[in-house]
Amino acid sequence: MPACDLIIIGAGVLGTFHAYHAAKAGKRVLLLEKDRYPVGATVRNFGQVVPSGLAGRWFDYGRRSLELYREIQQQTDITIRQNGTVYVASEPSEWQVANELHDRYSRIGYRSELLSKEQVLAKWPSLRADYVYGGLFFPDELSVEPEQMIHRLIGFVQEKLAVEYRPGSVVIGCEPIGDHVRVTLANGQTVEAGRVLLCGGHEVRLLFPDVLAQAGLVVSKLQMLLAEPVAGLELPGNILTGLTIRRYEAFQECPSYQQLTPVSPELAELQRWGIHILFKQATDGSIIVGDSHEYAAATAQEDLGYHTQDYINNLMLTEARRIAAFPVTVRKAWAGFYSQTPNEIFEYDVAPNIRIITGIGGKGMSSSAGYAEESIQQWGL
Known part of the structure; x- marks a missing residue:
């Protein structure tokens, strides 16, 4: 039996909110981050949660994200400020x-x-x-401190939702093995799960370069x-x-x-x-x-x-x-x-139990929390 239900590769805001929602749904989640801590788009931004600037379903995700940020802030300080x-x-x-x-x-x-x-x-x-x-x-819109928020959010899902977090875990292989998935790390270790979700931005090229070539990212x-x-x-x-x-x-x-x-x-x-x-x-x-x-x-x-x-x-x-x-x-x-991506976000199933989600663009801080909630539900987790 796999050690966990879901492995998420990439601990930025998109990956960590997927971990949050999957763990809330009772799943055993392993969150992997290639660096000692996230250093990508999640921390190199304004820290503004502004659904008002979004259109279509992304506005709806952003509106829901405001609620989710507040819910978490009531339990632990993730640097949320409601100054509009x-x-x-x-x-x-x-x-x-x-x-x-x-x-x-x-x-x-x-x-x-x-x-x-x-x-x-x-x-x-x-x-x-x-x-x-x-x-x-x-x-009603929010500000966060991006370099602090993601650390506190990761700490929250570890402490409150029993998510296992492994920074410094460089993934070099991801393949289906029967009804589960085996993930291979650069140090030679392997971990297995029922499903794997990749939220590593354009770094998908390291594992699935053929997918990246066709993605239009x-x-x-x-x-x-x-x-x-x-x-x-x-x-x-x-x-x-x-x-x-x-x-x-x-x-x-x-x-x-x-x-x-x-x-x-x-x-x-x-x-x-x-x-x-x-x-x-x-x-x-x-x-x-x-x-x-x-x-x-x-x-x-x-x-x-x-x-x-x-x-x-x-x-x-x-x-x-x-x-x-x-x-x-x-x-x-x-x-x-x-x-x-021109298609708002890139969602691709490499196999029935291996999914790539990337290309959220500049919407990540404002809408990832709400989007990830629906994403986890639609994947049947």
Whole structure:
């Protein structure tokens, strides 16, 4: 008899929430992580849980994720803060689209508030008055500290749900053996389970390169900045701006989206690099600023390089300083990578009891908890 019911390969937010839901359903779960701790997209992001920007079923998963985060936070501190999300419109056509999104969410009972320019500046006085036209605020949305949250979530599923967690476990083989699956580790050990789920991002190429070649996965490279704390500065919640309104899927479904006023040549250059400016203050007062997006096929990720480009960072800094009145002094910069697919997410059964799930894109922090719940149920676990 296999030692466990389910082995999950990859302990990022997508894999760990699958472990959470499977263990809640009474399954014996082994969670494997190739590194000493997760270092991928789960920790290289803003830590914003913003269903408001998602569309279709991903909004529903995100809405459910808010509930799940709160449920866990009531049992243990996973760094959840409910300070809301604001989208700051910078001109009339962005404001019109924000009004339309507010109306749509009002019809389905998802709380939002339209804020006048004066109300935005009263709540966020460190934003520049000449940038702000109005704001759309979602009071129920959350912030997390991404580098801390995943460690605490893994600790929670170990302690409360008896998930076995093995970091530093590099998987080099995964094959069906009769009615179960054998997983081989780089140290020569093998473990067996009734089923195996791979949630290792584009690293699926290490085990199933033929699958990756057919998946159509694209890797997105994001550049982000961490700004030094500013004495006395408070930036509650997630602050998203006009370029975000022009980028996020939820706004693209609004009737007036196609009538947005064309941006200036300077902003068009930002859009060419997939830049939209977000601010999120961490608990230590530092401020994450970003981000940009460059793309390459997952089979050619190396083309994106490992470096960050000063040109992109300077574009982001210039726009951030046009929006915010506080000094933005960079402490460090980094690049994050996540995989995505034109089909919203990549789900593939290598065998009846071996499943790959990857390509969730930038939706992971906001929607993985809700998505994984449905995923586990649909797989009959």
